[in-house]
Amino acid sequence: LDYGERLNCATALLDATIDRLGPDRPCLRSSDGAVWSYGDLRAQANRIAAVLVDDLGLVPGNRVLLRGYNEPWLVACWLGVLKAGGVAVTTMPLLRAGELATMGEMCRPAVALCDHRLTEALERAAIPGLTTVVFGSTGPDDLCARAAGKPAEFPDVDTAADDVALLAFTSGTTGRPKATMHFHRDVLAIADTFAAHVLRPEPDDVFTGSPPIGFTFGLGGLVVFPLRVGASVLLLERATPDVLADAVAEHAVTVLFTAPTAYKAILAGGHADKLAGVRRAVSAGEALPESVWRAVHEATGLKVIDGIGATEMLHIFIAAADDDIRPGSTGRAVPGYTAAVLDDEGRPVPDGTPGHLAVRGPTGCRYLGGDRQEIYVRHGWNVTGDTYVRDADGYFVYQARTDDMIVSAGYNIAGPEVEQALLGHPEVVDCAVVGAPDAERGMVVKAFVVLNPDRTRDVPAAELVDFVKQAIAPYKRPRVVEFVEELPRTSTGKLQRYRLR
Ligand code: 3UK
Structure with missing residues (x-):
């Protein structure tokens, strides 16, 4: 370019x-x-x-x-x-x-x-x-x-x-x-x-x-x-x-x-x-x-083009269209961009291993006045704050915002995966999953749940926990459930999990 x-x-x-x-x-x-x-x-x-x-x-x-x-x-x-x-x-x-x-x-x-x-x-x-x-x-x-x-x-x-x-x-x-x-x-x-x-x-x-x-x-x-x-x-x-x-x-x-x-x-x-x-x-x-x-x-019949973009990168840098799409993955690096998955020291991790999504290309992060620039630009890469896995074909699969990964008793649990499982329950209209401090496990999975206001019966927390256990590996189930009226979101509609934490 x-x-x-x-x-x-x-x-x-x-x-x-x-x-x-x-x-x-x-x-x-x-x-x-x-x-x-x-x-x-x-x-x-x-x-x-x-x-x-x-x-x-x-x-x-x-x-x-x-x-x-x-x-x-x-x-x-x-x-x-x-x-x-x-x-x-x-x-x-x-x-x-x-x-x-x-x-x-x-x-x-x-x-x-x-x-x-x-x-x-x-x-x-x-x-x-x-x-x-x-x-x-x-x-x-x-x-x-x-x-x-x-x-x-x-x-x-x-x-x-x-x-x-x-x-x-x-x-x-x-x-x-x-x-x-x-x-x-x-x-x-x-x-x-x-x-x-x-x-x-x-x-x-x-x-x-x-x-x-x-x-x-x-x-x-x-x-x-x-x-x-x-x-x-x-x-x-x-x-x-x-x-x-x-x-x-x-x-x-x-x-x-x-x-x-x-x-x-x-x-x-x-x-x-x-x-x-x-x-x-x-x-x-x-x-x-x-x-x-x-x-x-x-x-x-539409094949939706999923793409990850960021304000820091201006627009989308990983995506796929048409027959290149693999549902469940965001896609591959957009031509002109290079993407990788890195460990904490900035070294690429093997394919299949979760790590920090990193990208470089014609656009990139420049914070006004250099304000906390080092948070995003590290080891010569833009580090987006997302945990991803890359497969052997170069497809990138989203796990969670890195801050939303919950380490509980040694297990790595992606909050959004638990949220998807909860949303499968017919009476759950919205939810957010975060890590809550716990003396024994370090962190436990905690779910904030908004129930359907028009429900005709009681939905106890234990029923939701059981529901999650049927959908995904049982160790990912929430150990604490709190019912709320609504969840905090940004003006672009994203969950503000940090406020719940
Ligand atoms: C998340 C995604 C998984 C991810 C944006 C397209 O969202 C945009 O910019 P923001 O600065 O947020 C960036 C963060 O949002 N994200 C965005 N897209 C995806 N996660 N799959 C996706 N497809 O955490 C990223 O780091 O608000 C999106 C174009 C321009 C944008 N500014």
């Missing part, structure tokens, strides 16, 4: 498609039927860049916080910031004032572009020195109104390929978020590795999905990948599984990005037939259980 020394990824994403396929190709669709062509998107991004530079005094390298739902203006803002030479700081709509304040303190943005419906938490965050411009309202100071007064052309800032384009925050499954830096070339690299070699989209594809654009899973899948090939994308503001399935059917979607829980919910909701037109379905964010892969395949 050689992008030369100078590269502005926003220029590259828009101009390449427009030069090849013309400005009139549909680019962004919203559920109300609005369609922005590639030409429309470029013009609006240019106008936003002009507002940033001429009216707000933005200079290259300044950081611009972006806060909005998945809709066309948010994409235009992202591209406008990059065209102006700024650094996009993407945030998720669900974040609250406290979280935004922490992020503001970490990266000190000069400007925020914020959906008019999401200003309250940002105001309460009171980020020092921040100028906020609202978009999507009808006011005269609104970004959309200001942009309307600017020319459709803008001379994109000539950034270096390794200037920072994006600051993305980790999702905080292990505590305080960290800001990761990604270069202009990294943005193209994710399209030219995972998308080009595994996803293989075409210009006529219609993308959609649930992850927010403020999460790099969504930014890649719903912005970078479609734009890189000249495809279009349906942007959904609140893509619950029902909304998602209906939209897929109604808008003839062919490429779908979502998480394992949504695939489960789409099946449970009886929506499988709505996926009939989908050609490529991607699952990431959490491990895709083999049972879910098989159920989706049976109901729809």
